[in-house]
Amino acid sequence: MAFNKNLRRLRIKKSIRRKISGTDSRPRLSVFKSNTGIYAQLVDDLKGHTLAHASSKEIGTAKNITVSLSKEVGKKLAERAATKGVTEVVFDRSGYIYHGNVKALAEGAREGGLKF
Numbered sequence: 001m002a003f004n005k006n007l008r009r010l011r012i013k014k015s016i017r018r019k020i021s022g023t024d025s026r027p028r029l030s031v032f033k034s035n036t037g038i039y040a041q042l043v044d045d046l047k048g049h050t051l052a053h054a055s056s057k058e059i060g061t062a063k064n065i066t067v068s069l070s071k072e073v074g075k076k077l078a079e080r081a082a083t084k085g086v087t088e089v090v091f092d093r094s095g096y097i098y099h100g101n102v103k104a105l106a107e108g109a110r111e112g113g114l115k116f
Contacts, residue, residue: 013095020090021045029077029089029109029116031102038065038101040077040109042086052080070101071108078112091116 022028027042041053054077056062056069081089089109096102110116 009095011095016092016095020092022090022092026088026090027051027086028092029114030092031094031096031105033065033096033101036063036065038070038073038105040073040105042077042081042084042089051084051086052077054080065101067101067104070104071111074105074108074110075112077105078109078114082113087113088115 020028022043022045024044024046027044030041030043032039037056039053039055039057042051043049044051054073056065056073059072059076060069062069081087091106093102098106106116
């Protein structure tokens, strides 16, 4: 039983990670967000390597994340994935609700050319 929002999210995250896994040809797009930033990375779970990453810290210096900033992070990640030859990914929302910033990041990645 979860007692607060973070424990609930971690329980949901474990459930999601049991079902999905990233490979070299189709890595896992993992999302982490905090109050001050949003981060995304492409992970090959078989080798345990990060193929590409992007964060709001490298795009802007805003203290709070916005939907437009999250969308830019998704586009930046898709651009870096294209240089590695990755076109398809498995989306891992890490227990966050698919809404707001997480949704904007996913849409930005789709606009950048990633399929999931």
